[in-house]
Amino acid sequence: MNIGLISLGCSKNRVDSEIMLYRLKRSGHKLVSQPEKADLIIINTCAFIEEARQEAVDRIIETGLLKSRGNLKYLVAAGCMAQRYGSQLLEELPELDGVMGIAHCGEIDKLVEAIQCGQPVVACAKPEPQSQVFSGRILTTPPGMAYLRIADGCDNRCSYCAIPGIRGALRSRRLEDVLEEARRLVSEQRVQELVVVAQDTAAYGTDIYGCPSLPGLLHGLQQIEGLSWIRLMYLHPAHLDDAIIDAIASYDKVLPYLDIPVQHASDRILRLMNRKHDSTLLRALLAKLRSRIDRLVLRTTVMTGFPGESEDDFKRLYDFIAESAFDWVGAFCYQPEEDTAAKSMPDQVPQDISRERLERIMKLQHGITRRKNIDRIGSLEPILVSEKLSSQLYIGRGYYQAPEVDGITMIKSTRALPTGSFVQAVLKAVRNYDMIGEAFDEASP
Numbered sequence: 001m002n003i004g005l006i007s008l009g010c011s012k013n014r015v016d017s018e019i020m021l022y023r024l025k026r027s028g029h030k031l032v033s034q035p036e037k038a039d040l041i042i043i044n045t046c047a048f049i050e051e052a053r054q055e056a057v058d059r060i061i062e063t064g065l066l067k068s069r070g071n072l073k074y075l076v077a078a079g080c081m082a083q084r085y086g087s088q089l090l091e092e093l094p095e096l097d098g099v100m101g102i103a104h105c106g107e108i109d110k111l112v113e114a115i116q117c118g119q120p121v122v123a124c125a126k127p128e129p130q131s132q133v134f135s136g137r138i139l140t141t142p143p144g145m146a147y148l149r150i151a152d153g154c155d156n157r158c159s160y161c162a163i164p165g166i167r168g169a170l171r172s173r174r175l176e177d178v179l180e181e182a183r184r185l186v187s188e189q190r191v192q193e194l195v196v197v198a199q200d201t202a203a204y205g206t207d208i209y210g211c212p213s214l215p216g217l218l219h220g221l222q223q224i225e226g227l228s229w230i231r232l233m234y235l236h237p238a239h240l241d242d243a244i245i246d247a248i249a250s251y252d253k254v255l256p257y258l259d260i261p262v263q264h265a266s267d268r269i270l271r272l273m274n275r276k277h278d279s280t281l282l283r284a285l286l287a288k289l290r291s292r293i294d295r296l297v298l299r300t301t302v303m304t305g306f307p308g309e310s311e312d313d314f315k316r317l318y319d320f321i322a323e324s325a326f327d328w329v330g331a332f333c334y335q336p337e338e339d340t341a342a343k344s345m346p347d348q349v350p351q352d353i354s355r356e357r358l359e360r361i362m363k364l365q366h367g368i369t370r371r372k373n374i375d376r377i378g379s380l381e382p383i384l385v386s387e388k389l390s391s392q393l394y395i396g397r398g399y400y401q402a403p404e405v406d407g408i409t410m411i412k413s414t415r416a417l418p419t420g421s422f423v424q425a426v427l428k429a430v431r432n433y434d435m436i437g438e439a440f441d442e443a444s445p
C-alpha cells in the first residue's frame, strides 16, 4: 500500500513518526510524500494545547477530503490527541478509520493490516513502563542531525500541563538501548549531531536506576566515534544538579548550549505552577552554569497569564528575562487545559492581557537575542550545513542554534558544501534572528 504520514507537534512526536515510517517500510509498504498518492495516511497528532488540537482536527478534516478526491481509502489518527481522546475521536470525526495511541507506534504495521480488513481500529492502551528498544527509524530531520529520545512521560505535576496524563509517568529507556541507537544513527545514517530530548531530560534514569543517570549517558555518548555534537534540551532547573553540570563541562562533545525551561520568575506563581524551584534557585543556577561552562548559550521558555499573575508577578518575570540575558526565549500564553489543576484556579487572566504580556517579553528578548548575535560577528564557527538554497548560499546551524526553535546561520560559499557536514565559517552579519557567515577558505590571506 502507498502510505503517507503527517507529523505534527514536538520533536518527541517526530521520533514516533520516524519509528512508524521504518516499521511500515520494513513490512513492504511504499512511503509517499504527496498525500494525493496515498492509500492510507497517518496523522501523528499533538494535544499539548488547544491550538495544537485544532490544527490536528483541521488536518484530519482536510485530509479526509482526499477520500472523495484522491486515492485515499484509510485515514488514521495517531499520537497525543489520539491517546487523549481514543474512540471519542472516531465518533466525532467520521473521516477516521483508526485511532492509535502512543504505546502502539512499534506495531503500526499490524494495525494497518487490521484497518485493511475493513474494521475501524482503536488502540489506545495506557503507556506501560518499558524499555523502548531501538528497532529502526527513517529520519525526517535535515541531514547530519537526529533527535535521540531517552525517555518518555513525566513524573512532575506542573499544574498547567496535561502531558503526564497523556504520555504517562516517566519511562526512561535503558542506557545500553539508548547508546546502541546513538551508535547506529552515527554509523548507519551519518549523524553528526544528536539532540537529546525527553519531557524532563535531567530526570533520566530516576525511574529505572533509582538515581539521575544523565551523566552516565553523556559519558557513553562522548565515546561514540564519528559523533561531533551532543545537544541537551528540556533540562528542568530543579533537576540540573552538580553531577550533570560536571559532565556537561567535562565532555567536549556536549555542546555548551542548554535549554532550561524556567516558565516564570515570580515565586508565588512558581509555587502555584508546582514547579519545584524558585527564583533564588534559578539565579544561583544560571550563575553557576556561567562560571563553569565556557561560551555558554542558554535557551528558556516562559509562560505569561498563568492564573493569578498580577502586574507585579509579570514585572518579576520581565526583570528576570532582562537581567538573565538568555540567548533564546520561547514565550507562550497560558491556556487552561482539561485535567489540570490550574484550570480550576481562581483569577484566570484574560487572553488579551496574557498576549500583551507575551508581546512585551518577546520585544525585550528580541533586543537581547540581537545583541548576542551581534557579539558573535567576527568569530569563526563550525556550522553544520543542512540545506543548499542556491548555487552559493546554504543554510546551517552553529552550536548556538538548536534545530527548529532558534535562528539559523546562512552561509555564502563559492565552493560546493556537502549537506550533513561541517564547514568553518566566519560570521559576518545578523538578520532578524539569524546569522550570516562566509565559508572560511584556508588558502585565503
Ligand code: SF4
Residues within 6 Å of the ligand: 154, 155, 156, 157, 158, 161, 162, 163, 164, 199, 200, 236
Ligand atoms: S516538566 Fe512540567 S511542563 Fe514539562 S512535561 Fe512535565 S509536567 Fe509538563
